[in-house]
Amino acid sequence: MSATATPSRTGDPTGDDPPGGRAPVGVRVALRHRLAERGVDRQLLLLVPAALFVLVLFIYPFGYGVGLSFQPTEGGPFATYQEFFTDAYLRDTIWTTLSLSLPAALLNVAASVPIAYRMRGRFRGKRLLTTVLVVPITLGTVLTAQGLLNFLGPTGWFNRTLLAVGLTDDPIRLTNNYWGVFFSIVITGFPFAFLLVLSYLSGIDPTLERAAATLGANWWQRFRRITLPLLAPGLATTFCLTFVLAFSVFPSAVLVGDPAGTTRVISIAAYDAAYVQYDYPMAATIAVLMGLVELLVIAAVLGWRALLYTGSTAGGKG
Amino acid sequence: MSFAQLRLDGVTRSFAGHDALTDLNLTVRSGEFIALLGPSGCGKSTALNCLAGLLPLTRGSIWSDDTRLDTVQAERRGFGMVFQNYALFPHMSVRRNIAFGLQMRRLPRAEIRRRTEEAIRLVRLEEHANKLPGQLSGGQQQRVAIARAVVLEPALVLMDEPLSNLDAKLRLEMRTEIRRLHQSLGLTTVYVTHDQEEALSLADRLVVLREGRVQQIGTPEELHTRPANWHVADFMGYRNLLRLRADDRTGQDEVVVTGHGLRLVGTPVGPVRAGAEVIAGVRPEDLRITGPEEGVPAVVEVVEYQGREVAVEARTADGVQFNLRTQTRPTLGERIGIVVDPVRLLVFPADGTDADGDDRPAGEPAEEPTTGDSR
Numbered sequence: 001m002s003a004t005a006t007p008s009r010t011g012d013p014t015g016d017d018p019p020g021g022r023a024p025v026g027v028r029v030a031l032r033h034r035l036a037e038r039g040v041d042r043q044l045l046l047l048v049p050a051a052l053f054v055l056v057l058f059i060y061p062f063g064y065g066v067g068l069s070f071q072p073t074e075g076g077p078f079a080t081y082q083e084f085f086t087d088a089y090l091r092d093t094i095w096t097t098l099s100l101s102l103p104a105a106l107l108n109v110a111a112s113v114p115i116a117y118r119m120r121g122r123f124r125g126k127r128l129l130t131t132v133l134v135v136p137i138t139l140g141t142v143l144t145a146q147g148l149l150n151f152l153g154p155t156g157w158f159n160r161t162l163l164a165v166g167l168t169d170d171p172i173r174l175t176n177n178y179w180g181v182f183f184s185i186v187i188t189g190f191p192f193a194f195l196l197v198l199s200y201l202s203g204i205d206p207t208l209e210r211a212a213a214t215l216g217a218n219w220w221q222r223f224r225r226i227t228l229p230l231l232a233p234g235l236a237t238t239f240c241l242t243f244v245l246a247f248s249v250f251p252s253a254v255l256v257g258d259p260a261g262t263t264r265v266i267s268i269a270a271y272d273a274a275y276v277q278y279d280y281p282m283a284a285t286i287a288v289l290m291g292l293v294e295l296l297v298i299a300a301v302l303g304w305r306a307l308l309y310t311g312s313t314a315g316g317k318g
Numbered sequence: 319m320s321f322a323q324l325r326l327d328g329v330t331r332s333f334a335g336h337d338a339l340t341d342l343n344l345t346v347r348s349g350e351f352i353a354l355l356g357p358s359g360c361g362k363s364t365a366l367n368c369l370a371g372l373l374p375l376t377r378g379s380i381w382s383d384d385t386r387l388d389t390v391q392a393e394r395r396g397f398g399m400v401f402q403n404y405a406l407f408p409h410m411s412v413r414r415n416i417a418f419g420l421q422m423r424r425l426p427r428a429e430i431r432r433r434t435e436e437a438i439r440l441v442r443l444e445e446h447a448n449k450l451p452g453q454l455s456g457g458q459q460q461r462v463a464i465a466r467a468v469v470l471e472p473a474l475v476l477m478d479e480p481l482s483n484l485d486a487k488l489r490l491e492m493r494t495e496i497r498r499l500h501q502s503l504g505l506t507t508v509y510v511t512h513d514q515e516e517a518l519s520l521a522d523r524l525v526v527l528r529e530g531r532v533q534q535i536g537t538p539e540e541l542h543t544r545p546a547n548w549h550v551a552d553f554m555g556y557r558n559l560l561r562l563r564a565d566d567r568t569g570q571d572e573v574v575v576t577g578h579g580l581r582l583v584g585t586p587v588g589p590v591r592a593g594a595e596v597i598a599g600v601r602p603e604d605l606r607i608t609g610p611e612e613g614v615p616a617v618v619e620v621v622e623y624q625g626r627e628v629a630v631e632a633r634t635a636d637g638v639q640f641n642l643r644t645q646t647r648p649t650l651g652e653r654i655g656i657v658v659d660p661v662r663l664l665v666f667p668a669d670g671t672d673a674d675g676d677d678r679p680a681g682e683p684a685e686e687p688t689t690g691d692s693r
């Protein structure tokens with residue numbers, strides 16, 4: 001491109017401005033450059049409609065819900081919050097939900113790591129194995145619950161096998177209680193955890209472990225000193241995602257759990273308040289508290305993540 | 319696990335049925351600096367990884383004196399390795415990177431500290447010891463990688479194209495640095511490169527590889543003056559490779575080669591039969607330019623200024639192209655004569671089995687068939 005032929009347009013590398021434009025080309029280019037210097041990309045303005053959509057569809061109801069929670073049918077603005085924390089039947093749902101979702105998320109992350117670690121290289125049948133491990137995503141909670149009832153229920157295959165082999169005399173109760181919900185959460189959450197961990201792992205330069213091997217590190221030391229520290233931030237993110245998925249568990253808590261007792265999770269309490277007692281302020285309060293508890297857990301995990309090395313996972317240049 | 323001799327015996331490695339490295343026989347003596355030289359994809363990294371224990375052999379064996387080594391795991395061989403991309407641990411400081419190997423050996427804390435600091439000083443990174451690798455320049459990262467490998471005082475140091483990611487000036491500096499470390503620490507080094515100049519200047523002995531096979535093993539002088547075949551010659555800077563035919567009047571020490579309107583006298587290397595197809599090779603600096611009445615008549619086509627010397631491309635009436643180097647600068651289109659010293663014109667048998675060479679036009683520099691890089 002010859003700069004001398006069109007001196008007025010030297011600052012315009014793309015040349016896509018219409019030639020008949022009234023504003024001097026130089027000024028428009030300069031504006032773009034000035035914006036770019038401040039980190040403003042004009043094309044990001046294209047995101048404005050989407051942002052508005054999010055605002056209208058999510059932020060507004062959220063604000064409405066928070067507002068509603070401070071307008072109880074009787075008492076001061078914090079009456080429903082007080083009621084929630086004084087009524088053990090309501091208060092304990094937080095604990096019930098956490099005692100399901102935290103171990104389930106932890107187990108999912110912990111189980112994903114060794115499996116993904118074994119599968120990080122290339123091998124025959126990797127795609128098939130990945131597909132099999134990921135299938136539960138497509139099933140959905142209800143089908144999973146159905147399967148669990150068939151498999152782990154009092155007359156399911158699992159108990160029938162145990163009875164036939166003679167390991168127990170009575171069927172072990174694994175559904176319609178804590179364990180049914182726990183298994184259901186683990187099964188539906190695992191594929192997410194696994195896929196995430198696998199992709200974090202394949203982002204780690206494989207020559208790092210080989211370098212560690214030439215320096216005398218055995219497989220455990222290589223994993224413990226090289227791979228795990230580089231993977232840990234990804235594990236934190238994975239934990240947060242699977243935790244959030246597990247925390248709002250509702251269908252399996254009803255279908256394979258004990259929704260009136262041991263698996264009365266917080267979302268059931270919210271459902272009861274809204275659609276059984278028609279106490280909308282209380283339902284809104286429970287929803288707000290649900291969000292707060294999630295935020296606290298995530299903040300704790302991300303706070304820990306911030307202490308870790310989170311930079312590049314490549315071994316150098318080239 | 320130090321040794322007097324490290325012996326590679328028929329080392330072969332194949333990937334999916336295709337041999338990346340075929341039948342490598344090599345004896346490395348303690349204290350030697352060996353360079354594995356060859357174009358990209360010729361199996362250099364494969365050979366190095368086999369030595370390091372990062373790749374199992376398909377066939378053959380590796381012996382450290384009388385101990386069989388190829389069945390020993392990488393972490394137990396005690397060889398230091400410098401990777402092409404350095405492979406520094408990105409979450410550890412320079413100091414912890416260098417100390418890593420010592421910690422794996424469970425040495426006393428004081429000794430780890432002492433040897434780490436010594437190694438940091440050796441590669442002149444005192445001010446950067448607490449930085450993460452990501453905060454260092456390419457040359458500094460390179461020095462960390464070298465320090466990390468040599469701090470263990472390994473019986474053998476393996477380096478895989480350690481300078482290929484650096485700019486030209488730094489490359490020269492680090493080359494000297496590597497040679498200095500090799501000598502001052504009394505290391506035994508196997509060094510992989512595709513740069514013949516680097517290999518010639520660093521190594522005591524060179525191993526030239528092509529398509530996974532050893533072409534020649536020898537000292538820099540031997541390879542420079544007496545390449546074993548035309549592939550090695552091509553790699554060693556014999557830029558003028560001409561496909562000609564040996565004349566009937568071919569003797570023991572001299573051979574007359576003809577073709578493309580040329581008639582030259584050269585020195586045979588290997589079995590050159592009368593009447594057979596040959597490849598005659600000569601370096602640009604071994605050709606002399608005279609007036610058009612002497613030597614091979616040609617016309618100057620390209621003149622390239624290269625500091626003290628001038629690189630010249632000239633073409634004969636039959637279209638054969640010559641690369642020359644002179645001190646005096648000819649003008650474009652000038653008619654010149656090219657004189658070839660019979661001692662410097664090496665005549666190799668043309669390997670008929672080689673599919674790539676047969677239809678190559680005379681006078682073109684031979685192109686190495688590239689098998690593609692593994693990376």
Ligand SMILES: Nc1ncnc2c1ncn2[C@@H]1O[C@H](COP(=O)(O)OP(=O)(O)O)[C@@H](O)[C@H]1O
Pocket residue numbers: 333334337338356357358359360361362363364365689690691692693
């Ligand atoms: N892991 C691998 N799988 C399949 N082929 C490989 C692998 N590593 C190397 N190769 C092949 O082996 C040959 C030699 O590779 P390499 O030793 O990396 O060459 P160099 O280091 O000399 O450039 C190449 O043809 C390459 O494609």
Ligand SMILES: [Mg+2]
Pocket residue numbers: 359362363364478
């Ligand atoms: Mg290589």
